[in-house]
Amino acid sequence: MRVLILGGDGFCGWPTSLHLSARGHEVAIVDNGSRRHIDDELGAGSLTPIATLETRLAAWREISGRDIPAHDFTVGQDFDALLALLKDFRPAAIVHFAEQRAAPYSMKSARHKRYTVSNNVCATHDVLAAIVESGLDIHLAHLGTMGVYGYGSAGVSVPEGYLTVRVETAEGWATREILYPASPGSIYHLTKTQDALAFQFYARNDGLRITDLHQGIVWGAQTLETRADPRLINRFDYDGDYGTVLNRFLMQAAVGYPLTVHGAGGQTRAFINIQDTVRCVELALADAPQRGERVKVMNQMTECWRVRDLAQMVAGLTGAELTHLPNPRVEAEENDLMVDNGRLLGLGLRPIRLEDGLLLEIAEVARRYAHRADLSKIPSISCWNAERAAAAGAAQTTQAAE
Amino acid sequence: MRVLILGGDGFCGWPTSLHLSARGHEVAIVDNGSRRHIDDELGAGSLTPIATLETRLAAWREISGRDIPAHDFTVGQDFDALLALLKDFRPAAIVHFAEQRAAPYSMKSARHKRYTVSNNVCATHDVLAAIVESGLDIHLAHLGTMGVYGYGSAGVSVPEGYLTVRVETAEGWATREILYPASPGSIYHLTKTQDALAFQFYARNDGLRITDLHQGIVWGAQTLETRADPRLINRFDYDGDYGTVLNRFLMQAAVGYPLTVHGAGGQTRAFINIQDTVRCVELALADAPQRGERVKVMNQMTECWRVRDLAQMVAGLTGAELTHLPNPRVEAEENDLMVDNGRLLGLGLRPIRLEDGLLLEIAEVARRYAHRADLSKIPSISCWNAERAAAAGAAQTTQAAE
Numbered sequence: 072m073r074v075l076i077l078g079g080d081g082f083c084g085w086p087t088s089l090h091l092s093a094r095g096h097e098v099a100i101v102d103n104g105s106r107r108h109i110d111d112e113l114g115a116g117s118l119t120p121i122a123t124l125e126t127r128l129a130a131w132r133e134i135s136g137r138d139i140p141a142h143d144f145t146v147g148q149d150f151d152a153l154l155a156l157l158k159d160f161r162p163a164a165i166v167h168f169a170e171q172r173a174a175p176y177s178m179k180s181a182r183h184k185r186y187t188v189s190n191n192v193c194a195t196h197d198v199l200a201a202i203v204e205s206g207l208d209i210h211l212a213h214l215g216t217m218g219v220y221g222y223g224s225a226g227v228s229v230p231e232g233y234l235t236v237r238v239e240t241a242e243g244w245a246t247r248e249i250l251y252p253a254s255p256g257s258i259y260h261l262t263k264t265q266d267a268l269a270f271q272f273y274a275r276n277d278g279l280r281i282t283d284l285h286q287g288i289v290w291g292a293q294t295l296e297t298r299a300d301p302r303l304i305n306r307f308d309y310d311g312d313y314g315t316v317l318n319r320f321l322m323q324a325a326v327g328y329p330l331t332v333h334g335a336g337g338q339t340r341a342f343i344n345i346q347d348t349v350r351c352v353e354l355a356l357a358d359a360p361q362r363g364e365r366v367k368v369m370n371q372m373t374e375c376w377r378v379r380d381l382a383q384m385v386a387g388l389t390g391a392e393l394t395h396l397p398n399p400r401v402e403a404e405e406n407d408l409m410v411d412n413g414r415l416l417g418l419g420l421r422p423i424r425l426e427d428g429l430l431l432e433i434a435e436v437a438r439r440y441a442h443r444a445d446l447s448k449i450p451s452i453s454c455w456n457a458e459r460a461a462a463a464g465a466a467q468t469t470q471a472a473e
Numbered sequence: 474m475r476v477l478i479l480g481g482d483g484f485c486g487w488p489t490s491l492h493l494s495a496r497g498h499e500v501a502i503v504d505n506g507s508r509r510h511i512d513d514e515l516g517a518g519s520l521t522p523i524a525t526l527e528t529r530l531a532a533w534r535e536i537s538g539r540d541i542p543a544h545d546f547t548v549g550q551d552f553d554a555l556l557a558l559l560k561d562f563r564p565a566a567i568v569h570f571a572e573q574r575a576a577p578y579s580m581k582s583a584r585h586k587r588y589t590v591s592n593n594v595c596a597t598h599d600v601l602a603a604i605v606e607s608g609l610d611i612h613l614a615h616l617g618t619m620g621v622y623g624y625g626s627a628g629v630s631v632p633e634g635y636l637t638v639r640v641e642t643a644e645g646w647a648t649r650e651i652l653y654p655a656s657p658g659s660i661y662h663l664t665k666t667q668d669a670l671a672f673q674f675y676a677r678n679d680g681l682r683i684t685d686l687h688q689g690i691v692w693g694a695q696t697l698e699t700r701a702d703p704r705l706i707n708r709f710d711y712d713g714d715y716g717t718v719l720n721r722f723l724m725q726a727a728v729g730y731p732l733t734v735h736g737a738g739g740q741t742r743a744f745i746n747i748q749d750t751v752r753c754v755e756l757a758l759a760d761a762p763q764r765g766e767r768v769k770v771m772n773q774m775t776e777c778w779r780v781r782d783l784a785q786m787v788a789g790l791t792g793a794e795l796t797h798l799p800n801p802r803v804e805a806e807e808n809d810l811m812v813d814n815g816r817l818l819g820l821g822l823r824p825i826r827l828e829d830g831l832l833l834e835i836a837e838v839a840r841r842y843a844h845r846a847d848l849s850k851i852p853s854i855s856c857w858n859a860e861r862a863a864a865a866g867a868a869q870t871t872q873a874a875e
Contacts, residue, residue, distance in 0.1 A: 236638035236640050
């Protein structure tokens, strides 16, 4: 199948592009290099030494014999380029990763909030409008987040996108299925909830076929394909903005830095390995909704962990110490979380368990590239509001005084 | 109180600015003239001869002795200008009308869809981010729409923003109050539902005080203040994009054009007179939520009518004929609608009833300015999707052949 990957140079987009290409799909990439520009802005690069997109694609051609053309324009701005590409390439599916994906980055300042909103909401809407305008029957698979549900599930599994509720009507209480009420925890998460409304509208109004993959926190960096050559290596972020919690712990352990737990670490989160991410996208493309069907939502995660339990697991494997920092986020300090993920399991996903994959990650990436780490980039300096900023400032002052 | 009106030169913004100024508030306006530029784009101006904003403000100064400073920049783009204005003017409240407000316009083409999304979502988010950045405790009152609820209420009144539902938990069925599940009927309505999520986030994360006024379809054009001088006259739109249904009927009756009912006219809608709109905004500003309170939603409407009943009422008053056209919208052909509007009534709103005000509108605006009408602008040529466009095209061909 012909598949267009938007954001195909990024952390999830790159291994997805290779995976689908390796499986025989005809893949093309759109990427404006925004993630690499943000590296420059933050002065914090990938722990792994990633090659340029050009070098990556040349290496892939050399190794696999397959060509992946890449197009450099901004989805959400260059609508004419996007529409022309759809008409020319005529993809059967689009996989949409072309959004700013870090919650802390989205909360750094007014500028970062504004960038995240306009970039993400306009990118998603442009893709939808371009599909309609092209007249082609393209399946759109979008990378969403478990975070749209808010955290905490009151002892009940978070369903896949829709919630059954009872509402009072003139004839008594009736059962309805509604989009799970959104409760975004950051500007980044907010944009994903805004996307969900756009999906709902375009599925109803134009019959677009849309899958929204509500992904957990991704851990790991390498997949079967990115391991095939050093020039194909995937990025691994460990900084306070883009480093996801488990990857930060792995790198901290590798360099002998105490594992930084925010608050008491009672937050429970959903996780998935990067290899499972690329497999899930493949499964989702093979199981597209029918025209006229509502948006298909799948929870793309494999297990839930409490942050302090993760930290303890990593500490146990590596001997690292734990340290608790003030939580920069506005969120509940403790929450339970259970998640339905029956759809992707039903399609054939065989999850890589954290307990099985962690040691490989530590050896393969974190220890191997530990010498490249800039320890000053580890702390999260992005605070969710003025109160949290004051608390973080006070903690720093106390530490300095001690 | 110092009040900043965003979009203060528009159909609702202008009379609101005058009303609040007349009531002794210190008013300032931001407007980039976008609504007037769209007049030029569509080649369809206001039925009433509206003066430039400069002339309007000079006239108001002359008549009332009050000054309303106006600032020309784009909310949603010129963030620095907005933030500087907040810090300088230090408003106690912002009234936010700075959004593209016509559903048919939002559906005209990919370009119009894209403009509506980026303009509306970015404008609203910039206002929120600027309030946080200013550090000021500013109450934001936003003009939303009844349309976010979707139409049809299953024999139960549409509540004011929140819906009580029962959900299944580990301990059995529990009661929850959720944001009323959004069901937008156009790109314009979609943006208002996306705004609602941003309001929810900023109220929770930053303690912003926000009121969302879910307004019905506005009818009438003049208020006490806009009647005070011909240079203060408000705009009256009758074209297929911006003309709201009742105002279109009034004008059609005045010029002897058959009243254009889309489909069977079984759509039930909520309505409010423009004089009540400005009064509602005043009441909302006087009843701002507390810091930490959730978003206050009020249904800003006074009565519900079925479109064909409205048409018949206007026909009865004027002798006009009715004609049925294919419905360009994707929507139910028939729906019931009942709406809770207890909050604004409780605050003192005394509604102007349609049956009392219609004749005045016909005499004061529609008949008086009928000679300015361009009849070619009356039909709505904006179709919601390819299927509706085909239906509209077929109907035109049939008419031409007859």
